[in-house]
Amino acid sequence: MEIEKTFSRMSRRSFLASAASATVGGTLLASCGGGGASSSSSGENVTLRWSMWSGTPEERAAWEGLAADVHKVYPNITVKLETSAFADYWDKLQTQIASNTQADIVAMQSLRMPGFAARHALQPLQPFISQDSKVKPDDFFPSIRDGLSFKNQPYAFGYDVGPILLYYNKDLFKSAGVPFPSPTTPMTWDEFRNICGKLTKAGSQQYGYVIQPVFDTMVPWIWSGGGDYMDEAEKTSTLNTPDAKAAMQFVIDMILKDKTVAPITDLANPLFASERFYSGKIGMIADGPWNIVNVRKGVNFDWDIAPLPAGKAGSLTWVAGSGFGVSSATKHQNETWKALEVITGQASLEKLAKAGRAYPARQSAVAAFADPNVKPSHVEVVEKILSNSIAKTRFYRTTTTWQETEVMFTQEFSPIFLGQRSIDDMVARVKPKFDELLAKHQSIVGQ
Numbered sequence: 001m002e003i004e005k006t007f008s009r010m011s012r013r014s015f016l017a018s019a020a021s022a023t024v025g026g027t028l029l030a031s032c033g034g035g036g037a038s039s040s041s042s043g044e045n046v047t048l049r050w051s052m053w054s055g056t057p058e059e060r061a062a063w064e065g066l067a068a069d070v071h072k073v074y075p076n077i078t079v080k081l082e083t084s085a086f087a088d089y090w091d092k093l094q095t096q097i098a099s100n101t102q103a104d105i106v107a108m109q110s111l112r113m114p115g116f117a118a119r120h121a122l123q124p125l126q127p128f129i130s131q132d133s134k135v136k137p138d139d140f141f142p143s144i145r146d147g148l149s150f151k152n153q154p155y156a157f158g159y160d161v162g163p164i165l166l167y168y169n170k171d172l173f174k175s176a177g178v179p180f181p182s183p184t185t186p187m188t189w190d191e192f193r194n195i196c197g198k199l200t201k202a203g204s205q206q207y208g209y210v211i212q213p214v215f216d217t218m219v220p221w222i223w224s225g226g227g228d229y230m231d232e233a234e235k236t237s238t239l240n241t242p243d244a245k246a247a248m249q250f251v252i253d254m255i256l257k258d259k260t261v262a263p264i265t266d267l268a269n270p271l272f273a274s275e276r277f278y279s280g281k282i283g284m285i286a287d288g289p290w291n292i293v294n295v296r297k298g299v300n301f302d303w304d305i306a307p308l309p310a311g312k313a314g315s316l317t318w319v320a321g322s323g324f325g326v327s328s329a330t331k332h333q334n335e336t337w338k339a340l341e342v343i344t345g346q347a348s349l350e351k352l353a354k355a356g357r358a359y360p361a362r363q364s365a366v367a368a369f370a371d372p373n374v375k376p377s378h379v380e381v382v383e384k385i386l387s388n389s390i391a392k393t394r395f396y397r398t399t400t401t402w403q404e405t406e407v408m409f410t411q412e413f414s415p416i417f418l419g420q421r422s423i424d425d426m427v428a429r430v431k432p433k434f435d436e437l438l439a440k441h442q443s444i445v446g447q
Contacts, residue, residue, distance in 0.1 A: 001062070020100075046335045047078045050324075050343075055082035055271070057257035058297055062357045066343045073342050077335050079105070089307035092369075097121045097329075104330040105339060108156045108395045109322045110147030111216075111398045117150035118400040122325040124153045135341065141386070143395055144321040144361045148309045157344040158361030159241065159352060162289040163393050164220055164317045166168070166309070167376075170302040172199055172283045181284075183378040184390055186315035189224075189250065195259035199283035205280040210262040211272035211418040214398075215409040217286060219318055221247045223394060228435070233397055235442060237434035240427050247311065248416070249423050253342045255364050256419045257310065274298075288320075289369075289382050293356035296375060301387035305376045307391040308386075317385065318396035321331045321361055340347035399441035408433050 001103060050067060053058045057215060060083055082103055084092050090112065096102040097116075116122060129135050137145065137154065144158035173180055182186055187195070196208025211217050215229075222229060227244030230237055238244060241378040254261040262282060266272045278298045279284040286308060295303060308315050317369035324344060326336045342348060350362035350368035359369055359382050360427050370379050384390045399405065412430045 008105055010302075033082070042166060045076050045078070046332050047080060047103060047355050048330075048332060048336055048339055049082055050079050050105040050339070051082045051089070051096075052105035052324075053086040053089035055085060056294055056297070058293055059357060062293070062352060062355050065351065066348050069348060070339045070342045074335070074338055078338055079339055085270070094403075095253070100310045100329050102327050102329050104336045106156075106327045106333060107322060108148065108325050109321045110144065110158075111396055112402060113148055113155060114150055114185060114400045114441075115403050117153075117155045120328055122155045123328050123330075123333075124155055125326065126153060128326070129154070132337070132341070134200075139346070139362045139364050140165070141361060141363060143319050143386075144323065145391075147319075147321055147395060148323050148325075148377070156323040156376070157340060158159050158321050159344055159349060160290055160323075160358030161304055161319065161321035161361045161386070162359040162382060163319050164286050164308065165381060165385060166284055166306045167277065167280065167287055167291075167295060167303060168284045168306060169277070169280065169299075170304055170320040171280070172301075176283075183189055183304075183306050183381050184384075186307040186310040186391055189311050189379035190310050192309040193254060193258065193260070196254060197258065198285065200260040202259060204281065207262040207282075208283040209254070210273045210282045210285050211248045211255070211277045211417075212270075213267055213414060215406070215413050217273075218248055218251065219396065220286065220308055220316060221251050221311070223316035223318070224308065224313055225250065226311065226313040230397070230438060232395070235438055237431045237438065240431050241433070243313075245423050245427060250311075252419075252423065255417065259443065267414050289359040290322075290357065292376065303379050304378050306378065310391075315391035315410070317391055317393055319386065320391045320396045323361065332404055381420055399438065400436045400444040401441045405434065405437050408437070 009295040025138055052063055054063060063081050063083070066083050069076055070079045093102060093106070102121070108116060108122065131135055140158055141161050144161040145154065148154060148156040148158055168181055170180060176444045178195055178198050199208035219229065222244050225243050225247030227241050228238045229244070255263065262276050266274070273285055274287070274291070274294070276282050280299065280301050308317050324340055326333065326340060346362055346364045349358065349362045350367035353360045353365055353368040354371065356374070359365055366383065374411060381390070385393060408430070410424055416423060416426050
């Protein structure tokens with residue numbers, strides 16, 4: 001996952017207050033549920049705005065292609081794509097929502113859905129679904145349906161879903177005489193640590209592993225080590241448990257003591273880990289299948305994928321995804337819904353799958369993801385992880401206050417990656433703040 005920047009123009013706390021005020025004022029709330037916003041008459045030419053994050057020209061080209069497809073199906077609808085870097089996207093979106101100026105089609109990540117849905121930034125889709133027999137919502141994988149829902153109501157249709165898995169540089173493994181990671185049996189933590197040591201040549205800035213210095217990347221380690229970050233009721237932080245702290249310590253020790261994981265040299269760079277991996281001097285990195293399109297274009301070495309290492313609780317990884325919803329600010333509900341049908345339809349998701357941009361959220365499009373003529377060779381690893389046949393997956397649970405929680409995590413977790421604060425000290429600072437945000441979350445959910 002990519003790190004979020006601190007607000008440049010407004011704090012997340014002020015956004016929450018502004019968004020809540022706008023909702024109570026009626027503009028957003030009135031347009032929720034499919035009946036408040038106006039819609040153009042049938043056949044009238046309409047231009048829709050579509051907001052999405054994009055980090056590379058290859059990604060933007062994929063989205064531009066889907067926008068063009070909407071116009072082919074509906075000649076009176078033109079979709080204009082508006083992209084931002086991932087970290088900047090959320091700051092921009094929150095500012096737009098606070099002023100009710102967001103695009104008609106809004107990209108949404110499952111991790112951030114609770115906060116936006118609770119504040120009526122998107123319209124619930126069930127009213128549209130009930131009136132459109134062409135839609136097949138059951139074709140979407142259950143995990144992404146759940147991830148893009150709030151209070152059992154769907155707010156977006158997914159385009160991708162995927163687990164975090166292990167990418168590895170086959171050339172470095174060959175030169176070090178180390179066998180490749182198994183595509184069917186996760187290595188143990190001890191085996192992973194040993195391999196990282198064998199791949200490391202510190203004098204040449206070559207390391208066995210690289211990690212993006214954010215909380216999201218710690219979650220699979222915490223789970224695999226038997227811990228968690230909050231309880232099932234989403235009321236209490238559990239980062240202070242022995243298992244959670246031991247798992248985080250394992251990762252930090254490889255950076256600071258073993259020195260077999262690349263040192264963190266740029267906390268502010270959301271692409272720090274991927275850029276280091278692309279350099280060809282990193283043995284392994286954890287990322288999702290959505291990054292395959294970038295790895296194909298961005299590296300000059302042989303590579304493949306495998307399941308994450310297994311701790312005492314096994315190999316556990318989180319599953320998340322993203323999709324698109326109908327903005328509560330749109331004045332063209334019917335046209336936006338039609339465009340949404342196209343860009344999240346089977347044909348569109350097959351295009352994204354073939355490009356390596358997404359492991360499709362629709363089950364009917366999965367076959368398009370596998371192509372024996374392009375890397376990775378072990379593409380079946382993704383499906384086997386999703387089906388829990390070679391690892392275990394969990395939905396990455398977030399809360400309505402997750403935006404604020406991530407800002408807090410970024411501030412408090414950064415020092416541990418640099419050796420400026422111990423795990424115990426960090427947890428002692430994080431727990432009361434996290435507990436307070438969970439209490440706020442419970443208050444919002446109960447409204």
